[in-house]
Amino acid sequence: MNNLKEKHIENKTPKESLIDELTKHGFEKIPADLNEEQLKGILEFYITKVVKNIEYGQLYPFSVEKTDNGDLTVILLMYNRSTLPFALGSLPFKLKDANNNVVFADLVNLDKVVDSNKVGIYYIKIDRENLKEENMDLSTWTITFEAE
Secondary structure, eight states: OOOOOOOOOOOOOOHHHHHHHHHHHTOOOOOTTTHHHHHHHHHHHHHHHHHOSSSSEEEEEEEEEEEESSSSEEEEEEEESSSSSSEEEEEEEEEEOOOOOEEEEEEEEEEEEEOOEEEEEHHHHHEEEGGSSSSSSSSSSEEEEEOO
16 A cells, blocks of 8 residues: 555635735734735735845835725835834824825824734724815825824
8 A cells, every 4th residue: 555645735715825925924913804905915015025134124105095985094014124023103104195185194003013023014094084185196105104
């Protein structure tokens, strides 16, 4: 009789496979409400844009999307290359649209710790009532971490 072992085949969804891949790259605490397209985009962005040969952390704006009810969701990626955990509380946050109009400017409370050599995903929801522009063009956008 051959010494063949039956391989265990896992039936994972594409989303579960993407989460596994992100975890292999050092991501932690991936928000459950991110969809497959967002996870693919985050993985591609991380592989192609995040500078990994640094000795400190960096915060990267990743996406801005308008929800059906007019709120905005913003995703930031925090790459922590330092030897210590990195805690981010509140920081000034300014979002401009394609026409350079200020859409939102205020302190945002991120309240998250990213462990050493890990990548954190910050998921920010901006309520429609807090937006300075109603007819914004989000085809391109700019995020800066500065007070207005």
